[in-house]
Amino acid sequence: MRKLSACIAAFAAGIGLWTSAQAGTLILGAYPNSLITVNDQNGSITGRIQLQTGLPIAMRLSNDKKRLYVSTNDHTGIEVIDVASRKVINSFVLDTETTRYRFSGGTPDPSGKYFYTMLTQIDKELDHYNVTSLKMAKIDLEQKKILQTLDIPKADENDFRGYGRGKFEISPDGKYLYQFGDKVMIMDAATLKIVDRIELSKPDLPGFENVNFGAALDTFIDPNHYISVFNAPDQFRHLPVFGVANFDLTTRQYTFAPIGPAPQSMTGLQVAPNKKDAYVVVSTTLNATNKRCEIWHFDLTTNVMKNKSEFTCKTRFYYGMSRDGKKLYIYGASFDLEVYDAQTLKYEKTWDLQNDITMAGYVLVN
Secondary structure, eight states: OHHHHHHHHHHHHHHHHHOOSOOOEEEETTTTTEEEEETTOOOEEEEEEOOSSSOEEEEEOOSSSSSEEEEEEEEEEEEEEEEETTTEEEEEEEOOOSEEEEOOOOOEESSEEEEEEEEEEEEEOOOSSEEEEEEEEEETTTTTEEEEEEEOOOHHHHTTTTTOSSSSEOOOOOSSEEEEESEEEEETTTTOOOOEEEOOSOOOSTTTTOOOEEEEOOOOOOTTTEEEEEEEEEEOOOEEEEEEEETTTTTEEEEEEEEEOOOEEEEEEEEEETTTTEEEEEEEETTEEEEEEEEEEETTTTTTEEEEEOOOOSSEEEEEEESSSEEEEEHHHSSSEEEEEEETTOOEEEESSSOOOOEEEEEEEE
């Protein structure tokens, strides 16, 4: 556990984790075709960004935090937003009268010229629809079209199943793509071909096996590293353990810092600006109709759980943190955002967002 505390402190120092106590802005997807901006201290709606291509289903902030890439559902659209001005600077759809595409999220290259994702293509034939298997895709944001696709090899299909937002990254030089799961799949960005695979069935983590990378930590945006929560069973009793993983996107070296026994279901890891407080949300399904949800609060300086608190489960939800690390949020697929005190974990209030919120996640900006 001391390794974890040092690991988190090094990550935060290296990438400039929030240093300002000023209020931040939450950007959330809103039905039917917009994003709303919310003051992260009082819940006031500060603006709305109207989208031109439909319902937002995924968002991705560029590594320099200057542009926001939004995927939309109605006609498979992509919109690029200038974060400073809150203006849409690029917008287009990929669907045609006879061809539809389905994808959720992806990653832009460092230049902002290309967008990489995985998609399914649906072609309307005379008497039926032809649905392809999952493909890698390179989208040209300037030409506003799919530039290249490549079928995933049959032997690797299972490793790409379940691909979702936040598990797809690109190297700082834009040459290689990474997909994280039971393996780390490495692809050439120019050809989309798989050039290497890092097996995680026997990781460099004494006493553990079968590591699985999770979604990236929302707290950290670092073009050089993929920092996530991982799960792995120990090789003796086969009990699941969770921790923090750091994958260097340049050298392909990685480290793991175990935290403790893994719950049945866990959502991410948030680390406060003080680098001392960390939070996860866990869910336990007791039976077909009964579900228990809790916030767990860790002290990284003493390496212990400080406290935990149960909250009312939602069918689907996200959780997040305010810019100053003093508030935690539970929200998703509703008009409400519930606010909890980050130290006591007690419920404070519910913000009425005045709009039904999509499950596109959220981003936190200045």
